[in-house]
Amino acid sequence: MELMIMTTPDKFRSEIYIVIKLFENGLKTLHLKKPKFSKNRYKNYINQIPKKYHNRIIIHSYFSLMYKFNLKGINISSNTKPSKLFFLFYDFFKKRKIKIFTIHSLNQLKELNKKKYDYILAGPLFKSNNDEIIINDKFNKNHIKEIVFSYPKQIVFYGGINAENINSLNNNHLFGLLFLGVIWYNPNKQPIDVFLDFKRRIKPADENN
Known part of the structure; x- marks a missing residue:
């Protein structure tokens, strides 16, 4: 099971260094999502990262930058859909690029054509309730089991997701x-x-078998 990280939505002190x-x-996959960033600020952000790591970056907007910087892929949601022209280029590069879709409920997953995407980003899985982290109503325990086993990997x-609940998600069926x-x-x-602490807690799939 792979552990991924998403960037902060705004500026963060020493973020590029980190x-x-x-x-x-x-880290094999970084989701780059900066809703308030312009295209030029995205470019500047990526340019500060060594080129050898560009193929580990998934971008959530300004999808054409995937080709400019040879990024790992794109993350699509119902609010951010690329143009048809983009997908023509994508089909040409598809052997080297990743395409992801974000959902926020089980109903969205049932309506989605999973074959179009390499994997599905589902959440938020947990939410805060009076300083307590509980499972989101749209992803209760039964939903989690249904999702994981119906759509393996x-x-x-x-x-x-935190240190208290991560062990409950250590499942080989999850991507x-x-x-x-x-x-x-x-x-x-x-x-x-x-x-690094999370990496120690979650063993690779082949070690869990």
Whole structure:
């Protein structure tokens, strides 16, 4: 099971330095999502990362940058759909690029043509309730089991995953887990230390068999 990280939505102190260190320590996939960034700011962000790591970056907007920087792939949602022309280019590069779709409920998953995508980003899985992290109503325990076993190696969960609940998600049928807040806003540990701790908790699939 792969552990992925999403960038902070805005600026974060020393973020580029941390991202590079995460790559150096084994991060295989970074989801680059900056809703308030212009295309030029996206370019500047990517340009600060060594080219050898560009093929580990999934971009959530300005999809044409995937070709310009030879990025790993794109993440699509119902609000961000590329043009038909983009997909013509995508079909040409599809052997080397990843295409992902984000859903926020089980109903969306049932309506989605899974064959079009390499994996599905599903969440937020957990939510905060009076300072307690609980499972999102749209992804209760039964839903999680249904999703994981119905779509083996196709699902990446995100949202509210932390040190207390990660072990319950250590499942060989999952493609992976995506982290955001727990990495960047941990009051007790640096982002790299949090990532390495999660890596130790989640063994590769072949070690769990």
